[in-house]
Amino acid sequence: MSPSAVEIQARTLAGYADASRLRQVQDRDWVLDRITGAPESLIDLGSGIGQLLQAALERFPTLRRAVGLERSEHRLAEAADRLRPYGERVALHRADLTAPEPLPFRAEVITQTSVLHWLHPDEERVFAWAAAHLTPDGSFLLTTYHPARDEHGLGGEDELVRDALVALGTPRQEVPAVFARHGVLPIATRTRTAEDLAAVIGPHLRVAGRLEREAVVTVDSAERYEHFHAATFGDYYSRLVPEERRAEFFRAVGESAWRRQRERGHVSSMPVLLWTLTSR
Ligand SMILES: C[S@@+](CC[C@H](N)C(=O)[O-])C[C@H]1O[C@@H](n2cnc3c(N)ncnc32)[C@H](O)[C@@H]1O
Structure with missing residues (x-):
């Protein structure tokens, strides 16, 4: 059986420009608003589609070096297309942030939005890397998501996935075991608490500031959430079901989100933190 359009979308993480309007886009301006002065260098970690x-290149004409590090080839290719007009002001590198290679320069600003949970349990390496790549007055601006979690460590997107698995026939109480059997660590476990994170950051960087906002996701249809899920989480969760049921799984995630939207007026709501980290 050939894969459905949404399965192909999940494999290639496509459609992110549109999907990210639902949640991640707000982080961008929030982070850029924290930058003071006229920076010449910025490194974005997990730069996605650029x-x-x-936005930084448009906002700061002084920026001569804007560098993106990203793991997904599909995303890097989309970012290269988007950033071509900025010529030599931009460099994109393929990188795995759980084992980041050193770069031969430091930056005044390092940013990372909606990425840290994917680096679990190796987050510390990115803080050590940032400490070694910030100029003495530089700042690392980081956003982290903090969904509430249940006694099994599930919360946030895991909840929608749990509903979808139940709709496909898995008894609700067995869902945590299904996650474990497939090696899928719940996203609400990957996203450490703020206190845990502060302990991981502490040896490498100083917390100079912390802001909080509530990220509320709303949708106008099940299909819209189905595509948001595929573009954001790719095939991370869909491996919980056999290949021939994946199209059905994505549809069930969309339907579960749409049900929540009708019942609660939103699909999800969770605190997001913006950390300003500086050299120690
Ligand atoms: C939710 S997206 C956020 C993208 C962008 N920062 C934004 O705010 O829109 C997470 C990004 O982190 C990237 N990523 C996940 N794990 C990574 C790793 N180990 N190394 C580098 N990039 C990674 C993904 O490919 C994806 O582009």
Whole structure:
């Protein structure tokens, strides 16, 4: 059986420009608003399709070096297309942030939005890397998501996935075991608490500031959430079901989100923190 359009979307993480309007886009301006002065260098960690870099290049004409590090080849290719007009002001590198290679320069600003949970349990390496790549007065601006979690460590997107698995026939109480059996660590476990994170950051960087906002996701249809899920989480969760049921799984995630939207007036709501980290 050939894969459905949404399965192909999940494999290639496509459609992110549109999907990210639902949640991640707000982080971009929030982070860029914290930058003071006229920076010449910025490194974005987990730069996705290059939207933050583009916004920074537009906002700060002084920026001569805007660098993106990203793991997904599909995303890097989309970012390269988007950022081509900025010529030599931009460099994009393929990188795994759980084992980041050193770069031969330091930056005044390092940013990372909606990425840290994917680096679990190796987050510390990115803080050590940032400490070694910030100029003495530089700042690392980081956003982190903090969904509430249940006694099994599930919360946030895991809840929608749990509903979808139940709709496909898995008894609700067995869902945590299904996650464990497939090696899928719940996202609400990947996203450490603020206190845990502060302990991981502490040896490398100083917390100079912390802001909080509530990220509320609303949708106008099940299909819209189905595509947001595929573009954001890719095939991370869909491996919980056999290949021939994946199209059905994505549809069930969309339907579960739409049910929540009708019942609660939103799909999800969770605190997001913006950390300003500086050299020790
Ligand atoms: C939710 S997206 C956020 C993208 C962008 N920062 C934004 O705010 O729109 C998470 C990004 O982190 C990247 N990523 C996940 N794990 C990574 C790793 N180990 N190394 C580098 N990039 C990674 C993904 O490919 C994806 O582009």
